[in-house]
Amino acid sequence: DAKTTQPNSMxxxxxxxxxLPCNHSTISGTDYIHWYRQLPSQGPEYVIHGLTSNVxxxxxxxxxxxxxxxxxxxxxxxxxxxxxxxxxILSSSGxxxxxxxxxxxxxxxxxx
Amino acid sequence: DTGVSQDPRxxxxxxxxxxxxxxxxISEHNRLYWYRQTLGQGPEFLTYFQNEAQLEKSRxxxxxxxxxxxxxxxxxxxxxxxxxxxxxxxxxxxxHHDRGGNQPQHFGDGTRLSIL
Numbered sequence: 589d590a591k592t593t594q595p596n597s598m599x600x601x602x603x604x605x606x607x608l609p610c611n612h613s614t615i616s617g618t619d620y621i622h623w624y625r626q627l628p629s630q631g632p633e634y635v636i637h638g639l640t641s642n643v644x645x646x647x648x649x650x651x652x653x654x655x656x657x658x659x660x661x662x663x664x665x666x667x668x669x670x671x672x673x674x675x676x677i678l679s680s681s682g683x684x685x686x687x688x689x690x691x692x693x694x695x696x697x698x699x700x
Numbered sequence: 701d702t703g704v705s706q707d708p709r710x711x712x713x714x715x716x717x718x719x720x721x722x723x724x725x726i727s728e729h730n731r732l733y734w735y736r737q738t739l740g741q742g743p744e745f746l747t748y749f750q751n752e753a754q755l756e757k758s759r760x761x762x763x764x765x766x767x768x769x770x771x772x773x774x775x776x777x778x779x780x781x782x783x784x785x786x787x788x789x790x791x792x793x794x795x796h797h798d799r800g801g802n803q804p805q806h807f808g809d810g811t812r813l814s815i816l
Contacts (some may be wrong), residue, residue: 621805632791632793633807634804637804686756687733687756688743688795692741
């Protein structure tokens with residue numbers, strides 16, 4: 589499985605934008621970039637995913653570099669409820685797309 | 701959409717006992733996954749089903765572990781002769797798989813197992 593690299597932790601202030609980076613230099617052409625987050629004592633929650641183009645949904649935006657070797661999850665206005673561990677995961681559209689391989693993720697702290 | 705439901709939320713048992721967990725996926729989802737998560741780590745894949753067929757098992761799934769999805773709906777995960785190292789959060793997820801797609805997985809809130 590292609591691997592991702594994320595900072596261990598990041599800090600933000602409430603109501604400010606947050607940019608969470610992810611490097612995936614060995615990404616293959618069939619790999620989708622997925623983001624999940626996990627709040628304390630809960631299961632992971634799907635945030636967003638994309639292949640090549642930038643994506644927006646009600647939770648966040650995903651900016652994908654032109655060479656696809658990195659991506660950034662953007663939370664437009666952080667709230668205290670956004671404090672969580674954020675995981676960047678590559679998932680193939682081919683035959684092995686049955687499992688998610690989680691790393692340690694980025695622990696996001698949001699200050700009031 | 702009532703989400704993925706797992707039961708029980710917490711289980712405490714003595715070493716050597718058998719335990720069984722249940723997962724009810726989102727009703728229209730044909731794939732169901734089990735993961736295990738220990739403190740400070742991300743979830744690790746254990747096994748998955750497409751409908752009632754178990755298609756892949758991780759080497760993490762020792763002979764003491766067995767999972768079933770008898771009618772392609774709910775699933776159970778049983779651990780026999782539990783050991784201290786089995787203490788973890790057991791997470792279930794489901795998704796709808798179609799050819800060529802890459803659909804997200806939806807997770808339950810897990811069953812936390814503690815072995816005394």
